[in-house]
Amino acid sequence: MIRVAVIGVGHMGQLHAQKWRQHPDVQLVGVYDSDPVRCQDTARTLGVTAFPSLEEALAAADAVTIATPSYTHGALTIQALRAGCHCLVEKPLATSAAEAEQLVHLAQQAGLVLMAGHIERFNPAFLWVRRLGVQPRFVEVHRLHPFRPRSVDVSVVFDVMIHDLDLLVVLLGSALQRLEAHGVPVLTARPDIANVRLVFANGCVANVTASRVSAKFLRKMRLFEPYRYVALDFAERSVEHIQLRLGETALMEGEECMAEWISDSGIRSRIVRSRLLGAESADPLWEEQHAFLRAIQSRALEDVGIEQTLEAVQLAERIEQAILGGL
Numbered sequence: 001m002i003r004v005a006v007i008g009v010g011h012m013g014q015l016h017a018q019k020w021r022q023h024p025d026v027q028l029v030g031v032y033d034s035d036p037v038r039c040q041d042t043a044r045t046l047g048v049t050a051f052p053s054l055e056e057a058l059a060a061a062d063a064v065t066i067a068t069p070s071y072t073h074g075a076l077t078i079q080a081l082r083a084g085c086h087c088l089v090e091k092p093l094a095t096s097a098a099e100a101e102q103l104v105h106l107a108q109q110a111g112l113v114l115m116a117g118h119i120e121r122f123n124p125a126f127l128w129v130r131r132l133g134v135q136p137r138f139v140e141v142h143r144l145h146p147f148r149p150r151s152v153d154v155s156v157v158f159d160v161m162i163h164d165l166d167l168l169v170v171l172l173g174s175a176l177q178r179l180e181a182h183g184v185p186v187l188t189a190r191p192d193i194a195n196v197r198l199v200f201a202n203g204c205v206a207n208v209t210a211s212r213v214s215a216k217f218l219r220k221m222r223l224f225e226p227y228r229y230v231a232l233d234f235a236e237r238s239v240e241h242i243q244l245r246l247g248e249t250a251l252m253e254g255e256e257c258m259a260e261w262i263s264d265s266g267i268r269s270r271i272v273r274s275r276l277l278g279a280e281s282a283d284p285l286w287e288e289q290h291a292f293l294r295a296i297q298s299r300a301l302e303d304v305g306i307e308q309t310l311e312a313v314q315l316a317e318r319i320e321q322a323i324l325g326g327l
Contacts, residue, residue, distance in 0.1 A: 001027050002296060005061035007054065007076060009033045009042040011150065012090050013067035017046055019285050020065070025293060032057040058083035063296060066090060070154045074099035081106045086113040088292045092158045092316065093309050100313040104306055113295045115304035118166045122287040124278020125232040126167060128239045129223070134230050136223040139168065139206040144214035147187055155190040156183065157320045161210035164221065166312040170305065174202035176315060183323035186213045196319050237278035245270045
């Protein structure tokens with residue numbers, strides 16, 4: 001049985017705490033929050049201990065979820081690692097590359113699991129795309145949502161865009177060659193909308209837009225490669241797959257032919273469409289927590305993708321610096 005404490009019980013912290021109580025291999029020992037009233041209320045609702053100090057929470061736990069404001073992640077995670085706790089840190093892992101590198105180094109030295117809460121890695125739509133083996137040459141991403149007075153301690157790059165930067169690092173596995181970024185502070189002192197064009201060493205180009213001041217929610221990624229187009233909708237957890245097929249291949253279940261023709265040389269061509277839906281019962285947060293637990297239980301420290309997380313933070317910092325340099 002792994003003893004878990006949740007540090008920070010705002011929106012995401014409460015979700016983590018509620019979910020941890022459902023894991024059969026976990027004992028949620030309690031919660032800690034700098035707001036004592038919120039801490040007591042959450043602990044009472046969950047039937048767990050409200051720790052009066054961070055030190056007491058860390059002493060009682062084998063592992064912690066850190067779901068505090070982004071700017072505190074680095075210092076709190078350092079304290080938790082030094083106390084011997086495995087750490088699941090809500091995104092972003094840290095708000096600077098140097099701080100993220102320090103966290104990774106400390107965790108590796110101590111033999112502790114350090115994982116960032118990049119929940120979209122566990123979205124059924126993204127899992128489908130990884131199974132499809134897509135090797136895109138061009139990627140278009142839009143992640144937009146209305147303004148909410150939460151996570152405004154960082155720019156939209158570390159608040160919103162970081163999700164897709166992490167997914168691109170995981171999906172492409174290629175070094176960045178160059179970037180061009182633009183952003184505007186609209187409702188806060190930091191950029192609230194941003195766009196970046198990323199050129200990777202493998203030839204892929206990605207155009208990524210993130211906003212926290214939009215009228216509607218939109219969470220989509222489109223991938224283009226020769227003879228294939230794949231569109232992910234993270235909100236619907238769906239994938240649209242369109243492919244050009246040559247020859248007399250039969251349609252599989254769930255596929256439809258959008259167009260068909262025969263070339264002058266007699267070769268039949270078809271544009272085939274299919275739509276893949278993730279199970280409605282899928283629970284990305286549960287899967288994220290379960291991956292963290294598996295890594296602790298198996299001591300497979302490399303299985304949580306922390307090096308990719310570090311790359312995403314480094315990339316976010318470069319983008320933010322480029323934006324701020326242009327303001």
